[in-house]
Amino acid sequence: MGKKKNLLTPTTFSLLHATDFADRLLYKIIPPLKAGMIVLADRYAYTAFARDVARGVDRQWVRDLYGFAVKPDLTLYFRVPIETSLDRLLARRVKLKFYEAGMDMGWTRDVKESFRLFQGKVLEEYDRLVEEFGLQVVDATGGIPDQQRRVRKLMARELERTDG
Amino acid sequence: MVDQQPTADATERIVQPGQFYGAGLPYVGMETYPGKIIAIEGTDGVGRSTQIRLLREWLEVQGYGVIETGWTRSVLMQPTIDLAKASNTLNKLTFVLLYATDFADRLEKEIIPALKAGFIVLADRYIYTALARARVRGVDRAYLRSLYGFAIAPHLVFYLKLDVDALIRRVLRWGGMDYWESGMDMKLADDIYESFRTYQGKLLREYSALGEEFGFRTLDARQGIDRIQEELRSQIGAFLGASETPAVR
Secondary structure (H helix, E strand, O other): OOOHHHOOOHHHHHHHHHHHHHHHHHHHHHHHHHOOOOOOOOOOHHHHHHHHHHOOOOHHHHHHHOOOOOOOOOOEEEEOOHHHHHHHHHHOOOOOOOOOOOHHHOOOOOHHHHHHHHHHHHHHHHHHHHHHHOOEEEEOOOOHHHHHHHHHHHHHHHHHHHHO | OOOOOOOOOHHHOOOOOOOEOOOOOOOOOOOOOOOEEEEEEOOOOOOHHHHHHHHHHHHHHOOOOEEEEEOOOOOOOHHHHHHHHHOOOOOHHHHHHHHHHHHHHHHHHHHHHHHHOOOEEEEEOOOHHHHHHHHHOOOOHHHHHHHHHHOEOOOEEEEEEOOHHHHHHHHHHOOOOOOOOOOHHHOOOOOHHHHHHHHHHHHHHHHHHHHHHHOOEEEEOOOOHHHHHHHHHHHHHHHHHHOOOOOOO
16 A cells, blocks of 8 residues: 555655554554453554654654554563664565665665665664663674573563562 | 653644644745645535635636645545445544545645645645544544644635534435444444434534634535635635735736
8 A cells, every 4th residue: 555656755654654553553452451461562653753753754743643552561672783684684685675775765776875874863763762761672683592581581570570 | 652741732822824733744844835725624515616616717717826635535545545434444543544644645745746836725625624523533632633733724714614404404415324424433323314413513513613723714604606605705815815925827
């Protein structure tokens, strides 16, 4: 829907993702929460806060836009430098996606360079979010076992806190 | 989810025509464009499209460039909105966000370019119908004000007002009551007639409240087409005549 042919503006991009999120929140997230289950969300509203602001929408506006969202009990932010994520994507021979590389911004025609510029701004926003919303940072440059150990520790602590 | 309250309590603030209601579109920036936005609001069946067609002819004869824009007519969203309506799966929040997306698309792709070029934008409904529908469904007002903070305040908003009884007779004469216009999603009544009556009554009260908030110019839509058109032309003519930055002539 609309992602083809460079049709989206930063605002319609943001609104469409919020619409999709609202739908998932109401049907996939809130019912299991009510049933006392744990919801593991691969990306949440914070992705939008970082990505949409990197595209130039107003910082407060996008936070207000997601005002209907449930605040997560624990948010993990897997942090890697741009070059690492770029290397990983390219090593898997993944073609960089148009919007993920910020090609819609028209900053450069070089996809890799556009990715660096755009994701650089996204990372800056994430750093701001760590402070504003208390995200737990997981160093994602290391090995998977190390990351998983940290994730389990954070999660165990959170579960203990809420159950106790 | 966000700890602080939405900041866009714009009811306190007078927004000048041609300016953003709230946060705006920072990546577009805001200058004063030479064009003008004239919006015609009102429920279904009040004759908005007829009036707009006549206004367009009248303005073009005088040499103004004119474009029309209408609710849910965006290239991006119209098929999605039609599909969602047909399957009745919309809950109130996705409804609100789909409408906002449609409006944002038309604002950036049609309305702002036309304003830059000095055109008159005739809007067959602006953001107020979406606000009325959402408010009737209990969506938070401060949330809506912030959401539509990217909208540009029109230079003139005319509200063609019709009471519920007159509206019902017109709608029935023109093909009957449909699911959404009757507010059947709100489960106000089992019977479509009762639902329509209750729903449209609530909508009209919201339009009145919005009229105060946003300074609508209210016209009695029970009058004949010609009489309404005459009134519109007289008010628009006075506005354009007095305007410091006339559109392209």
